[in-house]
Amino acid sequence: MIDFWLAAGLLLLVALSFLLIPVLRGRRAQLEEDRTALNVALYQERVAELQTQQEEGVLDAAQMDTGRAEAARELLADTEGVEALRVSRLGKPLPLLAALLVPVLGLGLYLHFGASDKVELTREFAQAPQSMEEMTRRLERAVAAQPDSAEGLYFLGRTYMAQDRPDDAAKIFERTVNLAGRQPELLGQWAQAQYFADGKRWSDKVQALTDEALKADPKEVTSLGLLGIAAFEGQRYQDAINYWNRLLAQLPPDDNSREALQGGITRATEKLQASGGKVAEAPAAKAAARLKVTVDLAPGLKDKVQPGDSVFIFARATSGPPAPLAAKRLTVADLPATVELGDADAMMPQLKLSNFPEVQLVARVSRAGQPTAGEWIGRGQPLASSTTAPQQLTIDSPDK
Structure with a gap:
């Protein structure tokens, strides 16, 4: 931020110059005004002296006129090139007061309406975070600086989930949905966070969120995975197998989570068979066009x-x-x-x-x-x- 404040200070000096230059010019005008007044006073004193000499009979009328003309020429020579008098006077407090108030007022307005926090965040995000905690702090500050950014809220919610903070994540995803709309992916993330925030307890709220997500997009992966987890925890192993198979069909062949998902299907199959059940055959997949x-x-x-x-x-x-x-x-x-x-x-x-x-x-x-x-x-x-x-x-x- 040092370069930013240096640039701001330079611009401030430029702004102050518009206030201080007229004051300095006023000082020069004041000096010229004082010198002119002194010359006029000397001229008047010289004329008075000539009049006294004429009254005493030292000077006649012709000599009096010659002396007066010479004094006038000297006055004109001394005042030649002097600029016109200015109205402003040195010592007026308004320009100096404005020079003090401009930077103070400008700084106050910038701190209130400006974006110094966003400038600092931009500089921070340009560098890779050193830890997950640092990334979380950056995202929290970004959300505080831009509370209407659905993207920032979404990434903060995902980060909270990665840090095993589902209660905070559920609140963040709720805010995200309120901002970005009830998109299936966001509803699935909210339902998942709420499920873990409630201690892996299935609730009407979680059910409603997953139902809404899958109604809008039957292939919404987070909801399918969550329903499979809930079914497995509730010992509804066939339902878990069905949900996870549907999820498995949506994942790319090289997805790293396929192996873990297949392991979950295998465990659910074993538990279903151990309890005397039989795995129902999955419906034939629609042939790819x-x-x-x-x-x-x-x-x-x-x-x-x-x-x-x-x-x-x-x-x-x-x-x-x-x-x-x-x-x-x-x-x-x-x-x-x-x-x-x-x-x-x-x-x-x-x-x-x-x-x-x-x-x-x-x-x-x-x-x-x-x-x-x-x-x-x-x-x-x-x-x-x-x-x-x-x-x-x-x-x-x-x-x-």
Whole structure:
């Protein structure tokens, strides 16, 4: 912060100069005014002396006029080049008082309305924390400085959970939900923190939070994991297996938590079998959708495009969100080309081809490289997302 205060001090000196320079100029004007008054007094004294000599008969009228003219010339010579008199006078308290009040008032306003705490936080976050406690202190200060930041609250809640402070985390996640809205992920985090804050006791509040989260997103991972834990603690081992299997299906193949989750499923299976129960078979998983399409340009367009123009090939739901469900990017030089669009190419995890019964294939040429707008386009007829037969798509129409 030293460089900040040095810069602030420099700017303050510049501001004070606008107040002090007129005062210094006023002092010079005062000195010039005093010198002019002295010259006038000397002139008047000289004229009085000449008049006395004329009355005594020492000087005649001509000599009197000559002496008066000479005194006048001397007065003019002494006052030549003197600036006009100024109204301001040295010693007026207002400019000096303002010079004292400006820095004091400026500092007070900055401390009240400024962001020195945020400046310091920014400098701190530029350096890696040395411990989890230091990170927690930084996040707490960030939340205090920006209480309306849902992102800061979310990270503070996650940090509290990592430090085994679920009661504090539950309060923070509640504030986050109030700010950011009742998003499924936030509801799941709040429910998890509340469950552990209540001593691993399932409550109507936790049930309501998980129900709301899974209603909005049936694949919300925190809620699925929490319901599995609660079912295992309540010796409802089949429910625990079901919830954890649903969670396992959402995790990427290289996720580090898959091993621990699979271990929990194994323990629940063993306990269920030891109690005389039998593990129910999981329902068959929906086959992943995969569409194979060959894309080419209409003959009449080949001289109107350039080899480097982008070609976007995507599938979108005929009844559903306008966002592409799966997409690939090529160039005109690659055409004709055959590509596959499947769940692995999903733009968002919740928007997969297999989640929509009917889709449409689209290919667009965009010289600017924009997937949402281009020069030429080709559209296929609606087809089932489970279609396995190869499809043919021709880019042949202006993109309007």
